[in-house]
Amino acid sequence: MKKIISIFVVLLLVVFACKKSENATEDESYVKGKADIYVDESLLPIVEDQELVFENKYQKADIKLIPQSDSDIVNLLLQRKIDIAVLSHELTPTQEKTLKDRDVIGKNTPFGSDAIALIVNQTNSKVAITTSEIFEILKGKKTDYQFVFDNENSSALSYLMNKAGVKSLPKSVTALKNNLEVIKFVSENSNSIGFVGVNWLLNPSLELESTVKKVNVLAVGSTIENAVKPTQEYIETQEYPFVRKIYLLNYQGRTGLGMGFASFIKSEVGQRIILKSGLVPVKIPTREIRIVKNNKKK
Numbered sequence: 001m002k003k004i005i006s007i008f009v010v011l012l013l014v015v016f017a018c019k020k021s022e023n024a025t026e027d028e029s030y031v032k033g034k035a036d037i038y039v040d041e042s043l044l045p046i047v048e049d050q051e052l053v054f055e056n057k058y059q060k061a062d063i064k065l066i067p068q069s070d071s072d073i074v075n076l077l078l079q080r081k082i083d084i085a086v087l088s089h090e091l092t093p094t095q096e097k098t099l100k101d102r103d104v105i106g107k108n109t110p111f112g113s114d115a116i117a118l119i120v121n122q123t124n125s126k127v128a129i130t131t132s133e134i135f136e137i138l139k140g141k142k143t144d145y146q147f148v149f150d151n152e153n154s155s156a157l158s159y160l161m162n163k164a165g166v167k168s169l170p171k172s173v174t175a176l177k178n179n180l181e182v183i184k185f186v187s188e189n190s191n192s193i194g195f196v197g198v199n200w201l202l203n204p205s206l207e208l209e210s211t212v213k214k215v216n217v218l219a220v221g222s223t224i225e226n227a228v229k230p231t232q233e234y235i236e237t238q239e240y241p242f243v244r245k246i247y248l249l250n251y252q253g254r255t256g257l258g259m260g261f262a263s264f265i266k267s268e269v270g271q272r273i274i275l276k277s278g279l280v281p282v283k284i285p286t287r288e289i290r291i292v293k294n295n296k297k298k
Contacts, residue, residue: 030260
């Protein structure tokens with residue numbers, strides 16, 4: 001009898017667990033539920049701005065942003081350990097095929113353009129640098145400067161290595177842990193040049209504000225004469241050489257917060273947040289002009 005009761009209890013627990021799982025899926029929609037979004041750490045500030053407004057608008061939405069290095073996020077996507085990510089690139093065709101072979105189809109949403117900014121200590125007299133000088137130093141040319149990146153697996157470092165055509169790095173290149181550490185390091189070391197996501201500099205947190213004031217942004221170009229800084233204008237025209245798109249990659253495979261958040265960041269409100277941040281949206285929000293007629297009788 002005890003055996004029969006035990007089997008019955010186990011069956012009840014299984015049924016309850018299944019129903020709970022079904023309800024969890026049903027409870028999640030475009031604008032409610034819970035979701036973890038893994039974010040390339042160099043892009044974190046602009047995604048935090050989006051999340052703050054999204055959750056304020058949709059009170060039942062609970063999004064957790066988890067900053068990681070670019071390559072770590074890609075590996076987690078390929079291992080199917082995560083479903084949603086914000087990166088500065090799409091997956092490669094080979095990586096997409098790996099997921100498709102497992103019947104995993106994603107949707108990529110481009111929602112803005114960012115830039116990799118080069119910063120120096122405020123005491124440094126250098127105001128501009130050429131792309132060829134950057135590439136030569138990455139290839140191992142002797143220099144008095146120390147290049148500092150946010151992480152050895154970062155998107156910024158990978159981007160610059162691909163541009164320079166190098167596989168390994170010289171001793172003059174240092175990799176720290178994140179963008180915050182890079183900015184602090186450069187603010188304390190006069191011979192360093194740091195590489196950070198420009199969105200970290202445009203709207204710094206209170207913690208970072210005083211540190212950002214201790215660094216200057218370099219102009220970059222193919223020549224010193226045509227070097228420009230990563231302003232909104234030069235990011236949009238791509239006259240600044242190190243511009244990259246920002247994508248939300250969603251592999252949830254169902255109606256959920258991933259789709260809802262993607263729709264939001266591509267919406268008028270989401271695009272306006274990007275515009276006001278100093279980055280470049282994929283679609284410039286419209287401005288409504290109201291003409292007020294003066295009907296007063298003279």
